[in-house]
Amino acid sequence: MNEEKTENGTGTGNEKILEDVGRISYKAIMKAKDIVKPGAKALDIAESIEKFVLDSGFGLAFPLNLSINSEAAHYTPSLDDDRVFGERDVVKIDFGAEKEGFYGDCAVTVDLSGENQNLLEATESALENAISSIKDGIKAKEVGKIIEDSIKKFGMIPIRNLGGHSVEKNNLHGGIFIPNYEDDNETELKEGMVVAIEPFATISSGKGFVTDGDLCEIYTYVEDTQTRSQISRNILAKIKERYANEPFAARWLAEMAGSKFALYSGIQELVKTGALKRNPVLVETGNKIVSQSEVLLIVEKDSCKVMTK
């Protein structure tokens, strides 16, 4: 990495912040990995891991995701969630810290029965191979082909409508998409770009796609709107103050609303008026088990530097 500032602003000062954010993000998912066990409560884990990052002096890029089995992404516990991990669950731990608008984003999959090792190895090896290939000028679709080929070597298939992305300041999902298969997009990765690479795979009898599920606990601020209820206005004011740029969990607003009913009614009204966007749980269309591996990295001239380690 050279000393000058590059196009998207990852100069040395920013790289230092990204290093710190990356390190704490990785620490957080490793801590979560240690405590995701059969019988453990998802809500307790989410609260303790998010607290660890906040107590370390960082913000949260998004809520701790603990998606289980055919849920590929976006499950985070609700306010009084009683979900407990089962003996056979496959859990995707996906999380990131934030500082000064810089985001971490990384994920690891835990296989509680030990019976899905092939599936986990598929995404782990795909991620390793992708990392080895990344350098200035490589096309996103070339990375996608490497990911797809690696996953297929394990007899698994990639999830085609999920993928990696560039990460910009105050924008977790930047303009560049890095597919998990060889698509027809000619976009090149450039030195200095910050990108998340995230292969997702499912078993060969799956569809290889995700679709919106019913659960939704993660929301994003869109714009101010007119609302009927005072509680919606209060919630919106809080969201603008604290989560204007980052996806947030409904449970983070618990102290705002007084009751669970009031909180979720307020959120519902804000969704209806267009103030908030839903980020529902994404479920594998064939209802098959999904694994995921993810790192955040900076593209360099002849290689790349993984920040979430």
Ligand code: MN
């Ligand atoms: Mn992620």
Ligand code: MN
């Ligand atoms: Mn990501």
